[in-house]
Structures are given as structure tokens and as C-alpha cells.
Amino acid sequence: MEGDDLQDHNKLPELNLDAKQAQGFLTFFKKLPIDLKAVRFFDRRDYFTAHGENATFIAKTYYHTTVLRQISNGSDALSSVSVSKTMFETIVRDLLLERTDHSLELFEGSGSNWRITKRGTPGNLGSFEDILFANNDMQDSPVIVALIPNFREPGCTVGLGYVDLAKRVLGIAEFLDDSHFTNVESALVALGCKECVLPTEITKLTECKPLHDVMSKCGVMVTEIKKAEFKGGDVAKRLGRLVKGSIEPVRHLVSAFKFAPMALGVLLSYAELVDDETNCGNFSICQYNLNDYMRLDSDAMRALNVMESKTDANKNFSLFGLMNRTCTAGMGRRLLRMWLKQPLMDVTEINARLDLVQAFVEDTGFRLDMRQHLKRICDIQRMMRQVEKRRASLLHIVKLYQRRQL
Structure with missing residues (x-):
């Protein structure tokens, strides 16, 4: 298998850019924001390319080689690896369905003009679904969770929101937890969570270290978002567009919690649910109750x-x-x-x-x-x-x- 991958790598066309095209691409690439979790691919029509640290990762992980091509020379040199369409599908499946440590971005364009056309994470497959499940069944429902731990409350109150995009289900819950976050772990296991959104400021607290340990044990990718994005004020209004039926039961459910609406609210923005007109009236919402199921941790x-x-x-x-x-x-x-x-x-x-x-x-x-x-x-x-x-x-x-x- 490794030999086949290396042979496939050697057969791929070399990315040939003239001096102007190379300079334009280098200018664009250097302006991209640094994201250590993001694996970025560039669509070259007949094949794809990855560059910089991403190229090193792809070459080592999937082609089992350290040999890389270079764009330009000297201090401007940028490492590059080419990926066939078949291998691209394999990598996408591995990164989004098997692993939980990377997000994926696909760019289209030329020269210095490129734009993101697809973006996906283990919890939000996004527009990569067409590639992932064109010839394969969806074996699992990727679920994305957002948490707001409030350490000022006795025993730590956790607000939880989740989105199951495959089943079109939104969930909300709020519960007390201990310093080891045992209830959070049970919820992550029961929901089959692949990705968890946390406030950036809270993740830096000493009390949050056990929570990171729980994420690691459960194989959950952590995405950090500024606490200011966790807004609960207009959640009921936004949910009214997504949830089928009357808005009154939604308002009643949301008003029963203090922190959970903020957790669910950040997911609506992160997954861009409200912006997509095809989602309107196609979701249901429920309260997740830990006591409904036997509590199992990852161990x-x-x-x-x-x-x-x-x-x-x-x-x-x-x-x-x-x-x-x-x-x-x-x-x-x-x-x-x-x-x-x-x-x-x-x-x-x-x-x-x-x-x-x-x-x-x-x-x-x-x-x-x-x-x-x-x-x-x-x-x-x-x-x-x-x-x-x-x-x-x-x-x-x-x-x-x-x-x-x-």
C-alpha cells in the first residue's frame, strides 16, 4: 500500500508556474491566516496541491516520503505536494471521518486570486459531504457540541448545546458537574461528539485542564472561539427560522436555561445554519437529559x-x-x-x-x-x-x- 501511494505520488504532474504566476500565488499564500489545525488544498482542475507545513504533513502521512517539490527559490521557496483526485478523496475521508485533529479547506482560483469553496471539520462536514458519501454510506452522524463551563457557580454549571446535521436535530442542556467533568464525558460519549466549541478565554483557566483531558480521551476535536461570540439574547429568534412549528415552545425551552442558549447560539453561527435558506423550518429541537440514558464514559x-x-x-x-x-x-x-x-x-x-x-x-x-x-x-x-x-x-x-x- 505504501509503495502504491509513493508510485502515485511520483506519477503526479509537477506544478509548473511561470514567474508571474508563482509570485502571485506566493503573495496570496503568505497572507493566509495561521491556523495550525487547517489543512488547505488548492484545486488545480486535474489534481490538487498542498503547500508549506501542509505539504510536509501530506507527504509524510499519506505518501510516506519527505521528498517535496518547491515553488520559487531562495528565501521565497515554498514546499509543494501534488495530490490526485482519488487520493484527495482518501485524505478527505481520513481527516474528517477517522481523525479529529484537523479542519479542511479547499480553495479555487488562479494566480493571486483564490477563494474558499469548501470548508469542513469532523463535527461539521459541510460541503465535503458530496465527496465523502458519493460512493459510500454515512456510517455515523457527526455531532458538534458547544460548552460553557461556569466556574463561579457551586460545583461548576455547564451549559451545553449540540447540532446533529445528519438528523437535523438541535439539542440543549444544562447541568452541574464535578472537577473531572464526568457528566460532560458521558454526554460526549452518548451524543457521539466529534468536535467541541469552547470559549477561548475559559480554555486557558487551570480548572479547564481536566476538560481538555476529557476531550482527548473521547477523541474530540476542540475549536476555540472568543467568548464574545457566545451570545444567547437572540437565540430564540434565530431558532424560530430553523425549527419547524410554532416559536412559542422554542422560547419556553430556551428561557428555562441560563448558559445553554449561549452554547447553542454560537453553534448556529459557527455552522452557518441560519444563513442557509435550505435549513429554514427543517430542524427540530429537544432538551437533552443525562438521566434518560445509562452514563458511560470513554473507558x-x-x-x-x-x-x-x-x-x-x-x-x-x-x-x-x-x-x-x-x-x-x-x-x-x-x-x-x-x-x-x-x-x-x-x-x-x-x-x-x-x-x-x-x-x-x-x-x-x-x-x-x-x-x-x-x-x-x-x-x-x-x-x-x-x-x-x-x-x-x-x-x-x-x-x-x-x-x-x-
Whole structure:
């Protein structure tokens, strides 16, 4: 595999720029703001390029080489690596779905005129969804969380907001936590959080070090935003545009919390939800309650082998792998992941779920019929999102129509 990657690297065209083009690009590149987490690609139509520290990272991580090409000479020299379209998709999938330590930016343009056309993070895949899931199912629902820890309150009060873009769900919660942030860890695990937004000023506090440790244990990318951006005053109004139905229940829910609305408010801006007209009226909102589910931390999840791991000997090594034999679409796999991360505590809900299991066990004909029908069901959630985003092709519409006839 490493040899194939290196061979692919050697086959790629060299970025040939004349002196004027090279100077224009160098001028633009040097003006880019420093972001140690951002991996920036530049679309060259038939291939892509990365430069500077990004080029070194790409070459070492994906091509297993330290050989880099240079733009210009002397003190103005800028290292460069070329990436094929196939390899670009592989890197995008790895950075946004497997790793949680980088954001991704794609630029288009020429000379000294370039603009960002795609931006994505592990919690907000953004416009990279078309690349990520063109030929693959969405296995998990990336969730982005924002937290506001208030250390002036006894025991530390935590305001939490989250956005699940795949399911079009907004969530809000507020709870007391201890100095080790055990409740925060349980919430991150249960929600399947991939990215967490924190106020920059708070992250520098000594009391916040255990919170960073929790993020590291859970494999969550931390994004820092100035505390001034955490505004809760107009959250209900902005939510009124996103949430379907009357605005009164939304106002009532938001008014019940002191810090959580600010956490949710910063996510609305960070994920640019309100600015996108296709989101209007397509979201739902709920209160997340820690007591609804058994509280599992990251250590318990690993010890119990609940979810799959890269070190698993085979697919049957985890509980998810054992139960994932009948999920034929990404929609089903995402639901299974959610159920495993959120073990029910309510007896009534547990019995309702067991009644369904009993029906499948006792009625073989019903079970086989359902299995045959579900095999023909595609990822309706993702297709509907394509329709809402106005990115759906005729093929998507035909598939949705066919599923409606089942």
C-alpha cells in the first residue's frame, strides 16, 4: 500500500508556474491566516496541491516520503505536494471521518486570486459531504457540541448545546458537574461528539485542564472561539427560522436555561445554519437529559467493546460488529450506533423495544418479509438532505419515488 501511494505520488504532474504566476500565488499564500489545525488544498482542475507545513504533513502521512517539490527559490521557496483526485478523496475521508485533529479547506482560483469553496471539520462536514458519501454510506452522524463551563457557580454549571446535521436535530442542556467533568464525558460519549466549541478565554483557566483531558480521551476535536461570540439574547429568534412549528415552545425551552442558549447560539453561527435558506423550518429541537440514558464514559465504552476499533481482530470483536449484520443502509447503522451509545433507563421504553424484538423472534414470516423490504430501502435521511440542499439529481428523486412504492 505504501509503495502504491509513493508510485502515485511520483506519477503526479509537477506544478509548473511561470514567474508571474508563482509570485502571485506566493503573495496570496503568505497572507493566509495561521491556523495550525487547517489543512488547505488548492484545486488545480486535474489534481490538487498542498503547500508549506501542509505539504510536509501530506507527504509524510499519506505518501510516506519527505521528498517535496518547491515553488520559487531562495528565501521565497515554498514546499509543494501534488495530490490526485482519488487520493484527495482518501485524505478527505481520513481527516474528517477517522481523525479529529484537523479542519479542511479547499480553495479555487488562479494566480493571486483564490477563494474558499469548501470548508469542513469532523463535527461539521459541510460541503465535503458530496465527496465523502458519493460512493459510500454515512456510517455515523457527526455531532458538534458547544460548552460553557461556569466556574463561579457551586460545583461548576455547564451549559451545553449540540447540532446533529445528519438528523437535523438541535439539542440543549444544562447541568452541574464535578472537577473531572464526568457528566460532560458521558454526554460526549452518548451524543457521539466529534468536535467541541469552547470559549477561548475559559480554555486557558487551570480548572479547564481536566476538560481538555476529557476531550482527548473521547477523541474530540476542540475549536476555540472568543467568548464574545457566545451570545444567547437572540437565540430564540434565530431558532424560530430553523425549527419547524410554532416559536412559542422554542422560547419556553430556551428561557428555562441560563448558559445553554449561549452554547447553542454560537453553534448556529459557527455552522452557518441560519444563513442557509435550505435549513429554514427543517430542524427540530429537544432538551437533552443525562438521566434518560445509562452514563458511560470513554473507558467503559472501550472496556466493553461497544463500538468497533482499528485494533479489532475482526468485525465480531465489538458489540456493534455483532449486531450490524442486518443493517443494509447507513441510516440503520447510524440508528444502531445511537442505541448502543445511549442505553435506555426508562422501563416503559425498554419494554416497548423488547416487545418489538419479541414480535420479530416469534413471527418468522413477519421477520423475513421485513428483512426483504429493508434491503430495498436506501439512506432516505441523506437523500432528503440532498433534496433540501437542492443538490439532488434525477437519480435521487427516482430512488425516493421507488422506495415510496414499497
